[in-house]
Amino acid sequence: MAEPAHDQAGDTRPARQILSDSDISRVIDRIAHQILEKTRGAAETVLLGIPTRGVPLASRLAERIAAFEGATIPHGALDVTLYRDDLRIRGARALGPTDVPADGVDGRRVILVDDVLYSGRTVRAALNALYDLGRPSQVQLAVLVDRGHRQLPIRADYVGKNIPTAASENVSVHLKEHDGTDEVLLSGGAA
Amino acid sequence: MTGWLIKGASILGRERADVLVESGRITGMGADLAAGDATVVDADGQILLPGLVDLHTHLREPGREDAETVASGSRAAALGGFTAVCAMANTDPVADTAGVVEQVWSLGRDAGLVDVQPIGAVTVGLAGSQLAELGAMAASAAKVRIFSDDGHCVSDPRLMRRALEYVKAFDGVIAQHAEEPSLTAGAQMHEGAVSARLGLAGWPAVAEEAIIARDALLAGHVGSRLHVCHVSTAGSVEILRWAKSKGWRVTAEVCPHHLLLTDELAGSYDPVYKVNPPLRTADDVAALRQGLAEGIIDVVATDHAPHTLEDKECEWSAARPGMLGLQTALPIVIHTMVEPGALDWDGVAERMSRTPARIAGLTEHGRDPAVGGPANLTLVDPAARWTVVPSELAGPSRNTPYSGMTLPGVVTATFLHGRPTVLGGKLTESAS
Amino acid sequence: MNRHLLSAADLDRDTATLILDTARGMAAAMTGREVRKLPTLRGRTVVNLFYEDSTRTRVSFEAAAKRLSADVVTFSAKGSSVSKGESLKDTALTLQAMGADAVVVRHSASGAPHRLTEWLDGSVVNAGDGTHEHPTQALLDAYTIRERMGRLEGLRVAIVGDVLHSRVARSNVHLLTTFGADVTLVAPPTLLPVGVTDWPVDVSYDLDGVLPKVDVVMMLRVQRERMNDSFFPSAREYSRRYGLDTARMARLPGEAIVMHPGPMIRGMEIAAEVADSARSVIVDQVANGVLVRMAVLYLLLSGEKGSMA
Structure with a gap:
């Protein structure tokens, strides 16, 4: 979510694939195992994906956790648009879906799920949105890619892949649910 | 007293001649006149017209001197090429007595830029119930000949009949503001597709046409003179055509804005486009131009209606109706009638000088330039164009609908009784 | 669509759809919450300028603005300078000086919101003008x-x-x-x-x-x-x-x-x-009014010069 996908005009280098289709499935499997391990079977845990691409990631994680452990883990979507700190600068944008599982977040461990962790501003907005919903007992963060360049004291509990990048580079996450393919691309940067 | 030699102008758009003006009269006309002591006014390529006469001007004095005064309106008139204006009666107090009309008349004489001919109210206080002292106004120093409740319609048919009859005694004429009031209660603009969209209460064409038909019948019945103010609809033109075919003594005027602007302009909700009668449709505009070209409509009159900013910078429905017109009338007529070939310069003189002067009984106006005749003259450069800037207009009001428009025709000189009120497109020193 | 909402005629299908979709997003964002307020318009000022009594519309706009954390100032014709004959223009200049980001106006004169746009830098939202639009x-x-x-x-x-x-x-x-x-x-x-x-x-x-x-x-x-x-x-x-x-x-x-x-x-x-x-x-209409007005205020007021589409 931190960086919308798709190449920008003026790119000087062709996009490189950082994660392939099968890499992404392996990474999701690994995060699912880590969640089970770290949360002792994912009891009292809710996965909330941050639109757009955090939502299918949360859904896939829930599906893998169910497959490994036979446990159903509630999952949903948490839109942070109305909590963003750049609305004045960038203007209004269409809202994403918000869909919180019926039992809510009170007293539960909430794992926020996003595709890319970058400045940390999206996660900041998500934390504020979450605390307007209720009072979780604990909040964790799972991301597919951590590309660095944090502007806030935020770190992920589960990271699919750390990718050192330049600020001028662009990380694009493509997921089958939205883009037809699974892959992570790195593009741009100085020539 | 030195004179003026207007050199090389085309007389009513026809032959070129030099015109010598001395002591208020034209003393010579012909090719290559010697200037002698006279000051030469170079009029090469320009058109000389008899001084324009406006049958319908609101000078606002007494009562609303913040919007216009007789003096400021006289400046606008002179700059617009007018040598006589008829001042409407809806002042405060209303010009319904000899005293008020004489006051306006003498204010006009003091300003000295244009002959101000007061119009008297038909009914006391414009209230439409009791005839004002029409005879006293006619007999006053102002020699009132036109009577009008303009702004209001003399809607009572019995009262209208009496007024038409009564003024025959002194060759008066009733100038009717044709608006059936019960059909226009709360009306804000022309009733039609645009008013339906804008949610503004409609002023139906029939409210004008019904009164014109009735008044024409009344004038025919009693053999009186009727003048119809600011005709605005195609239907009105047809009724006038019919009334004239009967031989009845009916004349009519159209305003420049009704020859150019349409009700679509109300879409901005800017009350600068609010006027009464309202701007109509493009079909009406076409019919009015045609009627004016044919002479069904006899006169162009400005309905110059100055309003203060407070009366226009507000909600549409709270705004007062009316537009400035004196300085833009001739350019609009050139733009809408002369340039398209619907009217030649003689036609302009007929509609804007000779006929209005005849209706108003102004014998020193509306006379084509001729040796021995009065030197009330307007010189216009038809090729020059100018852009309307509200703050550059004479007078304190700014409510022109033509702001930013570039119009043809610059009045370069106006002569009133042989004396220039405007030279080089500007008020002369003695005038300003 | 520009930075005002004056007439439904100014909305093309995409913009109108965006507003309805955003209203639905507002509904989702407000469902099952402990805090019935979003921080989106914090620090923004919305003025409700009501020249006609209309409790339901005024309250609906107030609720919408407050749920987005905007500061809401209500000028109603009764008991303020507008009832003492102050002109619409002078009132507008006052609101301008106050730094109103949006003015929601209800007026008995058709076109009054159009006039306001000439005197205000902020967004103007037509909350019903005469017999024109709502x-x-x-x-x-x-x-x-x-x-x-x-x-x-x-x-x-x-x-x-x-x-x-x-x-x-x-x-x-x-x-x-x-x-x-x-x-x-x-x-x-x-x-x-x-x-x-x-x-x-x-x-x-x-x-x-x-x-x-x-x-x-x-x-x-x-x-x-x-x-x-x-x-x-x-x-x-x-x-x-x-x-x-x-x-x-x-x-x-x-x-x-x-x-x-x-x-x-x-x-x-x-x-x-x-x-x-x-x-x-009819009851749904009332509840949905707040959501739609939240959507309109959000879309108009985000960004330096907000705009829809």
Whole structure:
């Protein structure tokens, strides 16, 4: 979510694939195992994906956790648009879906799920949105890619892949649910 | 007293001649006149017209001197090429007595830029119930000949009949503001597709046409003179055509804005486009131009209606109706009638000088330039164009609908009784 | 669409759809929450400038602005300088000096919001102007229909009553036809504008004939004062010919719904049993009003110079 996908005009280098289709499935499997391990079977845990691409990631994680452990883990979507700190600068944008599982977040461990962790501003907005919903007992963060360049004291509990990048580079996450393919691309940067 | 030699102008758009003006009269006309002591006014390529006469001007004095005064309106008139204006009666107090009309008349004489001919109210206080002292106004120093409740319609048919009859005694004429009031209660603009969209209460064409038909019948019945103010609809033109075919003594005027602007302009909700009668449709505009070209409509009159900013910078429905017109009338007529070939310069003189002067009984106006005749003259450069800037207009009001428009025709000189009120497109020193 | 919302006619289909989708997003964002407030417009000032009494519209806009954390200042004509004859322009200049980011205006004069845009830098939202328009009412009506019927395109909507004086009707005609609905206006001929023939709608004088062929019937308020102005002979005759009672409601097809912008005159244009029936979505309309107004304020006020689309 931190960086919308798709190449920008003026790119000087062709996009490189950082994660392939099968890499992404392996990474999701690994995060699912880590969640089970770290949360002792994912009891009292809710996965909330941050639109757009955090939502299918949360859904896939829930599906893998169910497959490994036979446990159903509630999952949903948490839109942070109305909590963003750049609305004045960038203007209004269409809202994403918000869909919180019926039992809510009170007293539960909430794992926020996003595709890319970058400045940390999206996660900041998500934390504020979450605390307007209720009072979780604990909040964790799972991301597919951590590309660095944090502007806030935020770190992920589960990271699919750390990718050192330049600020001028662009990380694009493509997921089958939205883009037809699974892959992570790195593009741009100085020539 | 030195004179003026207007050199090389085309007389009513026809032959070129030099015109010598001395002591208020034209003393010579012909090719290559010697200037002698006279000051030469170079009029090469320009058109000389008899001084324009406006049958319908609101000078606002007494009562609303913040919007216009007789003096400021006289400046606008002179700059617009007018040598006589008829001042409407809806002042405060209303010009319904000899005293008020004489006051306006003498204010006009003091300003000295244009002959101000007061119009008297038909009914006391414009209230439409009791005839004002029409005879006293006619007999006053102002020699009132036109009577009008303009702004209001003399809607009572019995009262209208009496007024038409009564003024025959002194060759008066009733100038009717044709608006059936019960059909226009709360009306804000022309009733039609645009008013339906804008949610503004409609002023139906029939409210004008019904009164014109009735008044024409009344004038025919009693053999009186009727003048119809600011005709605005195609239907009105047809009724006038019919009334004239009967031989009845009916004349009519159209305003420049009704020859150019349409009700679509109300879409901005800017009350600068609010006027009464309202701007109509493009079909009406076409019919009015045609009627004016044919002479069904006899006169162009400005309905110059100055309003203060407070009366226009507000909600549409709270705004007062009316537009400035004196300085833009001739350019609009050139733009809408002369340039398209619907009217030649003689036609302009007929509609804007000779006929209005005849209706108003102004014998020193509306006379084509001729040796021995009065030197009330307007010189216009038809090729020059100018852009309307509200703050550059004479007078304190700014409510022109033509702001930013570039119009043809610059009045370069106006002569009133042989004396220039405007030279080089500007008020002369003695005038300003 | 620019930075104001003056007329439903200014909304193209994409922009109108964005507003409805955003309203639905607002609903999702507000569901099941502990804190019924979003921080989105924190530090922004929304002025409600109401020259006409309209408690429901004013409260709806206030609630919308407050749920987005905007500061709300209400100027109502009663008891403020506007009732002492201050001009609209002077009031606008005052609001400008206060730094109003948005001015929500209700005024008895058609076009008053258009005038305000000339004197204000902030966004102007028309909350009903004279007999002109009431665009947020049309948006909430469209939202209500879409939520209930699942779509707008191809739906047959009858708008019944005093179309001539109705800002709700004008805005609904623009918006519903933009969405591809088929609109029929039903009214006595005296309560239809002369220019209605230019509108992209059908016109009927026969309510009974129209009712079996519509998916939505929207009743308009009819003011009894119109009777004194000869628009119709009596309240009883109006009610008999154009009122929606239970017998008439029975003529509606299966899923058809009944709407009313409020405030209702029960027994005049709509019977109490109809207003309270299962077909009635009148209560939904009120709730949806807040969501749609949140969407409009969000879309207009985000960004330095907010804009829709």
